[in-house]
Amino acid sequence: MGLLSKKDSKLIMDPLADNNPITIQVLGICSALAITAQLKPSIVMAISVMFVMGVGNVVISLMRNIIPSKIRIIVQLIVVATLVIIVDQVLKAFAYTLSKELSVFIGLIITNCIIMGRFEAFALANGTWRSFLDGIGNALGYGVILIIVGFFRELLGSGTLFGFKVLGDPVEKTGLYAIGYENNGFMVLPPMALIVVGIIIWVQRSRNKDLIED
Amino acid sequence: MALDTEKNSYTVIFSIIMVVVVGAILAGLASGLKPMVKANERFEKQQNILYALGVNNNEGANDVEFISTDNVEEEFKKYIKKQYVFQGGELKENDEAYLIDIKKEETKAKKGDYKRRLPIFIGEKDGKEVYIVPVRGKGLWDAIWGFVALDKSMTIQGVYFDHKGETPGLGAEIKQRYFMDDFTGEKFLDGGVFKGISVAKGNNDPKNLIKDDQEIDALAGATITGDGLAVMLSKDIKMYMPYFKTLK
Numbered sequence: 001m002g003l004l005s006k007k008d009s010k011l012i013m014d015p016l017a018d019n020n021p022i023t024i025q026v027l028g029i030c031s032a033l034a035i036t037a038q039l040k041p042s043i044v045m046a047i048s049v050m051f052v053m054g055v056g057n058v059v060i061s062l063m064r065n066i067i068p069s070k071i072r073i074i075v076q077l078i079v080v081a082t083l084v085i086i087v088d089q090v091l092k093a094f095a096y097t098l099s100k101e102l103s104v105f106i107g108l109i110i111t112n113c114i115i116m117g118r119f120e121a122f123a124l125a126n127g128t129w130r131s132f133l134d135g136i137g138n139a140l141g142y143g144v145i146l147i148i149v150g151f152f153r154e155l156l157g158s159g160t161l162f163g164f165k166v167l168g169d170p171v172e173k174t175g176l177y178a179i180g181y182e183n184n185g186f187m188v189l190p191p192m193a194l195i196v197v198g199i200i201i202w203v204q205r206s207r208n209k210d211l212i213e214d
Numbered sequence: 215m216a217l218d219t220e221k222n223s224y225t226v227i228f229s230i231i232m233v234v235v236v237g238a239i240l241a242g243l244a245s246g247l248k249p250m251v252k253a254n255e256r257f258e259k260q261q262n263i264l265y266a267l268g269v270n271n272n273e274g275a276n277d278v279e280f281i282s283t284d285n286v287e288e289e290f291k292k293y294i295k296k297q298y299v300f301q302g303g304e305l306k307e308n309d310e311a312y313l314i315d316i317k318k319e320e321t322k323a324k325k326g327d328y329k330r331r332l333p334i335f336i337g338e339k340d341g342k343e344v345y346i347v348p349v350r351g352k353g354l355w356d357a358i359w360g361f362v363a364l365d366k367s368m369t370i371q372g373v374y375f376d377h378k379g380e381t382p383g384l385g386a387e388i389k390q391r392y393f394m395d396d397f398t399g400e401k402f403l404d405g406g407v408f409k410g411i412s413v414a415k416g417n418n419d420p421k422n423l424i425k426d427d428q429e430i431d432a433l434a435g436a437t438i439t440g441d442g443l444a445v446m447l448s449k450d451i452k453m454y455m456p457y458f459k460t461l462k
Contacts, residue, residue, distance in 0.1 A: 037382040066217060068225040075232065082236050089243055093250040096258065104379065157383055163277060171392060185435060188383030 004133070011133040015141030017208075021114045022145040023201045024211065028114040032146055033193040035105045040162055042150030044098055046143025048091075048106060050136060052083040053115050057135030060123035067124075076119040077110075084109045114142055149196045157187030257283045259312050260290040265374040266346050266361035267337045269293050278391055294346075296336040300457050302329035311335065316350045316359065332453055337363070344371050347454055351446025354438040355379040358388065358446060366461050368402040368451075370411075375443065385439030393433060399425040402447075408455055410448025413440035 004012070021027045031049075035041045056079050060067075067075050088106045091099035099106070109115070118138055123131040154160055159167035159177075168175015170183060186192055205211045218224060261280035264270065269289060271279035281289050297311035311333035323330040335346040342365065350359040356378035363371040373394050380386040387393055400411050409428050417431040432440045 066219065066228070068219045068228055070220070070225055071229065074229075078232060078236055082240060085240055086243060089247050089251070092254065093247040096251075096254040185383060188381070 008130065008133055011130060012137040012140065015138040016144060017141075017204075018211065020141045020145065020204075021117075021138050022142055022197065023204055025114075025117075027117055028112045028142055029194070029197065031105065031108050031112055032142075032149060032197060033190045034108065035102065036146055036150040036153050036193050036196075037157065037188045038154045038163075039147070039150040040098075041102050041105065042146045043143075044091075044102060045105060045109075046139070046146050048084075048087045049109055049112065049115070049142055050139035051087060052080060052109055053118060053135040053139040054132055055135075056080055056083050056115060057118060057123040057131040058128055060119045061126060061128045061131035064124050072124070073116075073120075076116055079119070080110050080115050114138055145197065145200060148200060149193055152196055153187045153192060156184050157192070159183050254283075256313070257286050260286045262374045262376070263312060263335055263337075263346055263361050264289060264293060266363040266372045267293060267339055267344055268363070268372045269337075269339065272391070278389065278394075293339065294335050294337050298334045298336070300332040300334055300454070303456060305457070305460075308333075316348050317357070320350065330453070332457075334454070334457065339371075345454075345458075347451065349446050349450040351442050351450070353377050353380045353388075353442045354385050354436070355381070358439065358442060360446075362397075362447065362451060364402070364451075364458075366458070368408075368458055370397045370400045370402070373397045377439075380436070380439050383435075384433065385436040387433045387436060388439060388443060393430075396422040396430050400428065400430065401426055402428075402451055404428060408452055410444060410451075413444045415440075 015021055018024065022029065022032055031045065035045050059079050060076060063075070084107065087109070088099070091102070091106065118135060122134045126134070151161070155166065159165060159170060165175075167181065168177045170177050219228075261283070264281055264286070265278070270281060280286070294312075297308055299306050299308045299311050299314070312335060314331055314333045316333075319330045319332075322328045333348060337344045337346055344363045344365060346361050346363045348359070348361050350357065352358065358375065358377045358380070360373060360375035362373050365371055375388045375394060377386060377388060380388065397411070402408060402411065404426075411428050411430060413432045414429040415432045415437065417429055419427065419429065420431045422431055
């Protein structure tokens with residue numbers, strides 16, 4: 001990468017795999033459970049988190065020398081909350097149907113531990129550009145897992161992707177349903193998100209033995 | 215000069231400035247976007263009412279397709295001939311009856327002797343007069359609501375249901391076409407007497423071909439949402455009985 005130095009590109013690439021916020025750091029699980037029953041909300045959530053984390057990291061990094069350390073957590077919370085309200089309002093004004101689908105989950109970004117974690121661990125100690133890359137990298141790592149989980153849950157749970165019936169019609173019994181396949185209703189329930197995340201963690205650790213802790 | 219960020223006075227001033235700045239940003243954004251959000255909410259109501267009337271873009275689609283927001287206002291004017299508010303036996307015409315907040319009316323009616331305002335929209339489709347009324351009730355997790363289109367004999371011509379937080383794949387299926395379409399043709403009156411419509415489990419009529427049994431085949435795994443829906447229909451449609459009696 002010509003644009004980014006080796007150190008900078010590590011900030012983007014690391015959270016995608018070997019330091020993934022969900023599968024390795026086990027953060028941000030709550031929202032991964034809540035919104036991944038379908039693919040579309042998973043993607044919108046990933047984009048929203050990317051905005052909040054990218055901009056938030058930059059804001060915190062810019063203010064890092066003037067934030068009183070006593071109230072730094074409150075300041076971080078205010079920054080996240082402000083950005084989340086902005087996302088929510090913009091979605092309501094310009095993508096109303098989508099904002100209805102996501103309803104409370106956009107608000108739940110505030111409770112996403114990854115964001116506060118990156119503010120505290122990275123943005124408070126690093127420059128603006130590097131903080132921005134770190135925010136985007138972690139949001140990408142989070143988004144990738146969300147999209148994988150959303151893909152499997154929507155496909156196996158409802159037989160659709162983005163709402164299109166890819167496995168045939170369950171009522172008319174066409175496609176896979178003609179040979180006796182049935183949607184797995186369990187996939188749309190929150191516990192299955194945890195199990196799918198667990199399977200991803202399993203696959204990842206069996207491919208990369210360095211990740212296994214003794 | 216180094217800034218002493220540890221001083222109490224600094225912390226207080228910092229907090230005050232931060233709150234003012236954040237407040238200003240959010241207030242500016244909210245008031246700037248308010249007209250768009252309000253318009254979206256208005257369009258949504260119009261789309262839902264038209265959907266219950268059977269005016270939509272469903273042709274050839276599997277999912278619920280509304281009239282697009284670009285021309286929903288024109289279509290609404292075209293199909294909805296009159297809007298009334300029914301209050302304590304009196305009928306008044308009101309061109310913005312569709313904006314009445316059903317939830318507020320419900321809470322107000324619970325306190326004291328306030329007579330609820332009941333909006334009715336008279337639409338016309340294929341030369342037939344259809345009466346569309348709003349309903350609101352409780353699902354498993356949160357509120358459910360919708361619009362029901364009826365003819366003079368209180369036979370359902372179409373419905374639209376929506377929810378705030380039902381489980382995807384289970385209770386949330388009330389807003390799927392296959393469920394909503396089942397309601398068309400069902401009757402609220404049984405020999406002139408009001409009888410609600412139940413959402414029945416273990417129904418021996420899964421395709422819902424029998425239209426005079428006051429029963430809809432339930433959604434698997436959504437018992438409480440289904441029951442809530444049946445209760446909502448009975449209690450809210452019943453309030454309109456005095457109005458429908460005047461039509462005969």
